[in-house]
Amino acid sequence: xxxxxxxxxxxxxxxxxxxxxxxxxxxxxxxxxxxxxxxxxxxxxxxxxxxxxxxxxxxxxxxxxxxxxxxxxxxxxxxxxxxxxxxxxxxxxxxxxxxxxxxxxxxxxxxxxxxxxxxxxxxxxxxxxxxxxxxxxxxxxxxxxxxxxxxxxxxxxxxxxxxxxxxxxxxxxxxxxxxxxxxxxxxxxxxxxxxxxxxxxxxxxxxxxxxxxxxxxxxxxxxxxxxxxxxxxxxxxxxxxxxxxxx
Amino acid sequence: xxxxxxxxxxxxxxxxxxxxxxxxxxxxxxxxxxxxxxxxxxxxxxxxxxxxxxxxxxxxxxxxxxxxxxxxxxxxxxxxxxxxxxxxxxxxxxxxxxxxxxxxxxxxxxxxxxxxxxxxxxxxxxxxxxxxxxxxxxxxxxxxxxxxxxxxxxxxxxxxxxxxxxxxxxxxxxxxxxxxxxxxxxxxxxxxxxxxxxxxxxxxxxxxxxxxxxxxxxxxxxxxxxxxxxxxxxxxxxxxxxxxxxxxxxxxxxxxxxxxxxxxxxxxxxxxxxxxxxxxxxxxxxxxxxxxxxxxxxxxxxxxxxxxxxxxxxxxxxxxxxxxxxxxxxxxxxxxxxxxxxxxxxxxxxxxxxxxxxxxxxxxxxxxxxxxxxxxxxxxxxxxxxxxxxxxxxxxxxxxxxxxxxxxxxxxxxxxxxxxxxxxxxxxxxxxxxxxxxxxxxxxxxxxxxxxxxxxxxxxxxxxxxxxxxxxxxxxxxxxxxxxxxxxxxxxxxxxxxxxxxxxxxxxxxxxxxxxxxxxxxxxxxxxxxxxxxxxxx
Numbered sequence: 001x002x003x004x005x006x007x008x009x010x011x012x013x014x015x016x017x018x019x020x021x022x023x024x025x026x027x028x029x030x031x032x033x034x035x036x037x038x039x040x041x042x043x044x045x046x047x048x049x050x051x052x053x054x055x056x057x058x059x060x061x062x063x064x065x066x067x068x069x070x071x072x073x074x075x076x077x078x079x080x081x082x083x084x085x086x087x088x089x090x091x092x093x094x095x096x097x098x099x100x101x102x103x104x105x106x107x108x109x110x111x112x113x114x115x116x117x118x119x120x121x122x123x124x125x126x127x128x129x130x131x132x133x134x135x136x137x138x139x140x141x142x143x144x145x146x147x148x149x150x151x152x153x154x155x156x157x158x159x160x161x162x163x164x165x166x167x168x169x170x171x172x173x174x175x176x177x178x179x180x181x182x183x184x185x186x187x188x189x190x191x192x193x194x195x196x197x198x199x200x201x202x203x204x205x206x207x208x209x210x211x212x213x214x215x216x217x218x219x220x221x222x223x224x225x226x227x228x229x230x231x232x233x234x235x236x237x238x239x240x241x242x243x244x245x246x247x
Numbered sequence: 248x249x250x251x252x253x254x255x256x257x258x259x260x261x262x263x264x265x266x267x268x269x270x271x272x273x274x275x276x277x278x279x280x281x282x283x284x285x286x287x288x289x290x291x292x293x294x295x296x297x298x299x300x301x302x303x304x305x306x307x308x309x310x311x312x313x314x315x316x317x318x319x320x321x322x323x324x325x326x327x328x329x330x331x332x333x334x335x336x337x338x339x340x341x342x343x344x345x346x347x348x349x350x351x352x353x354x355x356x357x358x359x360x361x362x363x364x365x366x367x368x369x370x371x372x373x374x375x376x377x378x379x380x381x382x383x384x385x386x387x388x389x390x391x392x393x394x395x396x397x398x399x400x401x402x403x404x405x406x407x408x409x410x411x412x413x414x415x416x417x418x419x420x421x422x423x424x425x426x427x428x429x430x431x432x433x434x435x436x437x438x439x440x441x442x443x444x445x446x447x448x449x450x451x452x453x454x455x456x457x458x459x460x461x462x463x464x465x466x467x468x469x470x471x472x473x474x475x476x477x478x479x480x481x482x483x484x485x486x487x488x489x490x491x492x493x494x495x496x497x498x499x500x501x502x503x504x505x506x507x508x509x510x511x512x513x514x515x516x517x518x519x520x521x522x523x524x525x526x527x528x529x530x531x532x533x534x535x536x537x538x539x540x541x542x543x544x545x546x547x548x549x550x551x552x553x554x555x556x557x558x559x560x561x562x563x564x565x566x567x568x569x570x571x572x573x574x575x576x577x578x579x580x581x582x583x584x585x586x587x588x589x590x591x592x593x594x595x596x597x598x599x600x601x602x603x604x605x606x607x608x609x610x611x612x613x614x615x616x617x618x619x620x621x622x623x624x625x626x627x628x629x630x631x632x633x634x635x636x637x638x639x640x641x642x643x644x645x646x647x648x649x650x651x652x653x654x655x656x657x658x659x660x661x662x663x664x665x666x667x668x669x670x671x672x673x674x675x676x677x678x679x680x681x682x683x684x685x686x687x688x689x690x691x692x693x694x695x696x697x698x699x700x701x702x703x704x705x706x707x708x709x710x711x712x713x714x715x716x717x718x719x720x721x722x723x724x725x726x727x728x729x730x731x732x733x734x735x736x737x738x739x740x741x742x743x744x745x746x747x748x749x750x751x752x753x754x755x756x757x758x759x760x761x762x763x764x765x766x767x768x769x770x771x772x773x774x775x776x777x778x779x780x781x782x783x784x785x
Contacts, residue, residue, distance in 0.1 A: 050374065052370070052373060052374060073376045073377075073378055074376070075376070076373070076374060076375065076376030077375070077376035078376075081371075081374040081375070083367065083370060083371055083374060085366075085367035085370070086367065086371075087365075087367035087368055087370055087371030087372075087374075088368075088371070089368055089371070089372075089385075089386055089390075090365070090368070090390065091389045091390055100375060100385070101375055101376070103385070104375065104376060104377060104381060150375070
């Protein structure tokens with residue numbers, strides 16, 4: 001379970017907030033989608049959870065433990081993170097990239113490579129074909145699959161995914177979405193997924209949190225958001241899917 | 248040419264080994280020092296300017312000045328724990344200087360390399376839970392490596408070049424040949440040092456470029472890349488290690504038959520190589536210097552005074568002899584030829600200015616050994632301008648007239664070699680000509696005997712002061728003679744034909760080569776003549 005309580009972040013000592021007073025809970029095995037345009041504060045929320053950014057006020061608890069009381073390196077290793085810019089290490093092969101988290105834990109090489117192949121198969125990249133390649137030999141979609149496999153390497157209970165499909169074309173996005181759904185069904189991970197794509201949010205989210213200008217406008221299932229939007233902004237945002245639903 | 252190579256073969260390998268060793272060791276030290284400094288500079292932006300600035304300033308210090316400074320510094324250093332006293336001449340200062348020069352390109356490229364690591368990789372490293380040390384080792388350094396290696400490459404090529412200067416302070420290397428060749432009319436010696444040095448620089452550059460390419464090659468060639476990486480490491484390491492071992496190994500002497508003397512010697516490159524220099528001296532006295540360093544003249548007095556060496560090669564009119572308390576050993580076997588200084592002037596200049604011999608002739612016989620030594624001292628130790636010292640001296644003798652306006656016509660180009668006495672004599676000659684209204688153009692501080700005598704032959708200069716012994720042995724390649732008059736008449740006869748020039752009557756002093764020792768040491772060990780050096784140390 002991940003809990004955020006009154007989470008705020010200001011970069012100028014409190015006159016403007018990138019994130020303001022966000023509270024929410026993600027139950028184990030569920031997927032929360034943070035939906036918002038760029039600059040709405042959703043990525044900032046995500047980075048505060050594994051302390052890439054430290055909050056100005058408020059609290060975060062993972063598994064009931066305040067993240068600030070945990071050792072920062074251990075905390076990050078316990079949470080899988082998929083980056084918007086993927087961030088594969090260009091000097092390492094695909095399998096080395098996937099297994100890098102295990103290397104940090106000093107696992108033996110045999111175990112690392114075996115796990116890497118297993119994970120590559122899981123994200124539908126045949127290991128015999130891809131394990132020895134370098135990141136620059138991959139398409140955008142393949143690279144992001146490797147990014148997901150890397151985040152899963154240490155088998156963390158939590159996955160934070162920061163617009164992982166942001167830069168990809170629609171066909172690739174939808175195929176990756178179904179891959180994520182398959183993983184979720186099989187592995188039972190707890191996921192926070194950030195996107196600006198409303199259809200992606202509806203497709204993946206057990207719950208959707210709509211963010212705008214740093215605040216969380218509404219939190220609920222897709223159906224709830226469409227049925228009873230709390231603000232005009234949310235209503236506007238969900239107008240198109242609502243129309244599609246009616247048609 | 249072949250026999251020349253065969254004759255120098257053993258020394259060539261030795262010097263090459265020393266050169267590679269000096270370069271490799273210094274670059275290795277600079278990497279060991281520069282990488283942590285570069286990482287630190289990258290981590291602390293406020294330090295970056297300081298570190299790069301300091302390394303940049305070091306780079307601008309002229310090499311010879313740096314070596315001289317290090318000599319003084321190391322000599323002043325008290326004995327250190329573990330290493331003991333660091334020698335102030337030879338390999339230690341050369342190694343330190345080379346390392347300091349190699350630092351800048353390495354630090355700069357480490358900083359640039361680290362700066363070039365993609366932000367996305369850094370974020371991923373942090374997000375995956377790498378400690379700062381793991382991030383550096385697994386991500387930042389590997390990604391910066393090609394740029395760092397380019398810096399090492401630059402450092403190595405600079406190092407090969409600067410290492411040629413290490414010969415000035417007796418650290419060996421290919422600069423030994425260049426030094427000796429520069430002082431003498433020996434192009435072959437210069438080439439023997441310069442060609443392998445250039446070759447070495449190219450080779451090292453290529454080898455490191457290959458390594459760089461192996462690290463940066465496209466992933467399409469990834470198995471090949473690994474192979475190349477391994478092959479590169481395998482090929483380079485023994486080469487470097489071998490060079491280092493060679494550089495540290497003691498030099499062997501070819502003249503085992505002669506009695507070795509228990510003194511440490513520092514000689515100029517010119518003295519070591521000249522026909523009237525070291526080899527003949529050893530044969531004439533039946534002794535051998537087992538510990539000889541090739542050292543620049545400007546450094547050896549200090550080295551002697553600091554007890555870093557025991558014997559140096561000097562000129563008998565050098566002004567520093569008294570200042571540094573140097574005693575000259577008598578040449579009781581009459582080995583050194585006479586070196587009487589005289590004005591040499593081209594005959595076409597004499598045709599243009601028939602009054603020139605009379606003007607210059609006023610100085611003939613007016614300079615004795617003591618006077619010349621005093622004038623040298625004014626310049627070398629009192630740091631006075633040579634022109635001023637020359638003018639004062641001529642005025643004190645009343646040799647300078649009213650200095651009428653110079654007449655029209657092609658001036659007489661007066662030259663000098665690049666050492667104090669030569670420059671002083673050049674100034675005197677120029678001033679005397681001018682006081683008789685003969686226009687003069689000055690071209691002082693030319694490189695050495697070879698450069699000046701070639702310029703005279705080509706007519707690029709018209710007049711300079713030369714020494715009979717030097718002309719006899721080093722320029723004309725004739726056998727030496729202890730007879731002053733005969734030495735002069737021989738060169739005076741040869742020059743009209745060989746150089747279209749004439750020797751005027753000598754100035755009066757004899758600036759002979761001599762061996763110098765510390766006066767106190769000479770007293771203690773009872774040294775008066777060169778032969779006395781054979782006495783065993785007590």
